[in-house]
Amino acid sequence: MARPTTTDAEPLPVTVVVPVRNEERNLPACLSRLNEFADVIVVDSGSTDRTVEIAHEAGVTLLEFTWDGGFPKKRNWVLLHHHFTTPWVLFLDADEYVTPAFVTELRNTLPESTHAGYWIRFTNHFMGRELRFGQPMRKLALIRVGNGLYERIDEARWSGLDMEVHEHPVLEGTVGELAAQIDHNDYKGLHAYIARHNEYSSWEAARFRLLAGSPDAWHSFTSNQRRKYESLDRWWLAPAYFLHGYLWKQGFRDGFAGFTFAAMKAIYFFQIRLKIIEGQRAN
Numbered sequence: 001m002a003r004p005t006t007t008d009a010e011p012l013p014v015t016v017v018v019p020v021r022n023e024e025r026n027l028p029a030c031l032s033r034l035n036e037f038a039d040v041i042v043v044d045s046g047s048t049d050r051t052v053e054i055a056h057e058a059g060v061t062l063l064e065f066t067w068d069g070g071f072p073k074k075r076n077w078v079l080l081h082h083h084f085t086t087p088w089v090l091f092l093d094a095d096e097y098v099t100p101a102f103v104t105e106l107r108n109t110l111p112e113s114t115h116a117g118y119w120i121r122f123t124n125h126f127m128g129r130e131l132r133f134g135q136p137m138r139k140l141a142l143i144r145v146g147n148g149l150y151e152r153i154d155e156a157r158w159s160g161l162d163m164e165v166h167e168h169p170v171l172e173g174t175v176g177e178l179a180a181q182i183d184h185n186d187y188k189g190l191h192a193y194i195a196r197h198n199e200y201s202s203w204e205a206a207r208f209r210l211l212a213g214s215p216d217a218w219h220s221f222t223s224n225q226r227r228k229y230e231s232l233d234r235w236w237l238a239p240a241y242f243l244h245g246y247l248w249k250q251g252f253r254d255g256f257a258g259f260t261f262a263a264m265k266a267i268y269f270f271q272i273r274l275k276i277i278e279g280q281r282a283n
Helices: 027-032 051-058 074-081 100-112 189-212 215-220 223-231 237-248 251-282
Strands: 012-020 037-044 061-064 088-091 117-126 129-131 137-144 148-150 169-171 175-184
Touching: 012 027, 012 074, 012 100, 027 037, 027 051, 037 051, 037 074, 051 061, 074 088, 074 148, 100 175, 117 251, 129 251, 137 169, 137 175, 189 215, 189 223, 189 251, 237 251
Parallel strands: 012 037, 012 088, 037 061, 117 175
Antiparallel strands: 088 137, 117 129, 117 137, 148 169
């Protein structure tokens, strides 16, 4: 559906896709910043809170998605089955909020762009504080429609994750990076953060075991992905990640929140290693 804008400018030629499940805490703020985009789609996976009502109240397109455990998961399903009326699609999580600077950069960049996609950087908030230092966050989330999909991983329900979280877009063409940042701030708190990363670490451990018997899967990896999966079972990865973010990237300058964020990320990688060991001993 066409979106009314808050300015006299033409709507941005971008469809924003927000995949959700039980996001009533974050979704209103996310949707409130999207009036300048040509189309907004909320893709819901059986929410039991007010998520669906919030989407209806905002006047956006609502799609219902039920995962059958195989391909495609949520983002690829939208790319494969939805008829886009814009040349670009931006995937946002409900706890990600576009900024005026980001919208302005899109207006200045997209008309002349020849790229197939763009990396997007984030201003991260944790425990009520904006983190100005530490490990930077970015992801390839702005994609030219028709130029690719998220990588296909036949995971056979390693977890309840029905959306591509760790899968990366595989695009035909060059990729750029936008300078303006998007705000990332999960209002659901530490309980949701810890539960989510428990799911993520189980997924990563299961994929690590699969990769051990799938040498062909490594061919499509970027250098960063290759280093990551070569190191997931090493004892030193968790402390190295902490030292990199907290000392080298100066996370200590963000005080207690910076320490906690670096520590929680290190714990996440430690959990992955423990689950890899557990899986190896069970075989």
